[in-house]
Amino acid sequence: xxxxxxxxxxxxxxxxxxxxxxxxxxxxxxxxxxxxxxxxxxxxxxxxxxxxxxxxxxxxxxxxxxxxxxxxxxxxxxxxxxxxxxxxxxxxxxxxxxxxxxxxxxxxxxxxxxxxxxxxxxxxxxxxxxxxxxxxxxxxxxxxxxxxxxxxxxxxxxxxxxxxxxxxxxxxxxxxxxxxxxxxxxxxxxxxxxxxxxxxxxxxxx
Numbered sequence: 034x035x036x037x038x039x040x041x042x043x044x045x046x047x048x049x050x051x052x053x054x055x056x057x058x059x060x061x062x063x064x065x066x067x068x069x070x071x072x073x074x075x076x077x078x079x080x081x082x083x084x085x086x087x088x089x090x091x092x093x094x095x096x097x098x099x100x101x102x103x104x105x106x107x108x109x110x111x112x113x114x115x116x117x118x119x120x121x122x123x124x125x126x127x128x129x130x131x132x133x134x135x136x137x138x139x140x141x142x143x144x145x146x147x148x149x150x151x152x153x154x155x156x157x158x159x160x161x162x163x164x165x166x167x168x169x170x171x172x173x174x175x176x177x178x179x180x181x182x183x184x185x186x187x188x189x190x191x192x193x194x195x196x197x198x199x200x201x202x203x204x205x206x207x208x209x210x211x212x213x214x215x216x217x218x219x220x221x222x223x224x225x226x227x228x229x230x231x232x233x234x235x236x237x238x239x
Contacts (some may be wrong), residue, residue, distance in 0.1 A: 035074050035171050038143060038178020040085045046075070047082045074171040085175050091238035093176060094226070100169050101222045103162060104150070108202065108218035109211040110157035119156055120206050123149060127199050134195045142195060143178065149199065153218075180231055194224055 034040065034055075052062045066083050069075040075083040088096075126149040133142040147170075154163045198221035205213035225231065 035069065036147060036167075036174050038174055040175050041179075042085055042087045042175045044085045044175075045078065045082055046084070047080075049081070069171065072168050072171055074174070086172075088172075088176060089236045089238045090232060093173070093235065096169055096173050097222065097225065100166070100173070101219055103166050103169070104154070104222060105215045105218040107154045107157040107159065107162055107166060108205075109215040110159060110162075111153045112206050112209055112211045112214035114158055115156050115206050115209070119152070120203065123152060123206065124203055126152065127196060127203060130199070131192060131196050134192055146195070153202070176235075180225070180228060194228060198224065 040046070046066075048059055048062050048066065051066070052059050055062065063081075066075060070077050070083060073086070076086050078084050126145055130142055130145045130149065133139075133145060151163075151167075154166055157163065198217050201217035202214060202221065205211075205217055
């Protein structure tokens with residue numbers, strides 16, 4: 034739910050409300066919340082509750098810089114490991130993403146984009162690297178979910194921002210060009226802060 038953008042920055046969550054929302058017992062919810070707090074996705078509050086952090090511009094940029102370094106490295110590794118079948122799976126996700134953007138369906142686009150990226154990170158076959166990437170996604174997910182509608186709302190830029198670099202990634206994977214894959218992933222992530230409205234409502238570091 035965190036990765037899918039199910040929580041908003043600043044949202045306060047109680048264990049009882051989460052258990053009811055997920056329709057499961059208190060114990061697994063408590064353990065999940067503990068893990069998310071340890072990974073920085075939630076902040077601990079008194080009375081068996083937690084809060085989704087509100088990050089400032091500097092914190093968000095720092096996480097994005099780390100994501101660029103780690104995820105571009107994962108893309109380079111994936112280009113060396115990928116099979117033709119895996120390329121076709123990525124291509125199918127890419128086509129579905131383009132359709133979601135055309136339909137202004139930001140929720141479906143977000144789910145497909147996450148599936149596309151994490152498929153690449155699995156293909157990279159580096160468990161430690163994948164764990165670090167997931168931790169950074171968890172921290173950024175509430176903020177990123179807010180920006181998905183910004184991507185799909187601007188028809189003139191939507192496809193280029195949402196899918197443009199994925200074309201370059203697929204070509205790099207097909208030719209097994211690790212450095213081209215690294216560059217395409219870096220360009221894909223670096224485009225995010227350039228989206229109109231990306232920093233709207235985000236405070237500068239105090």
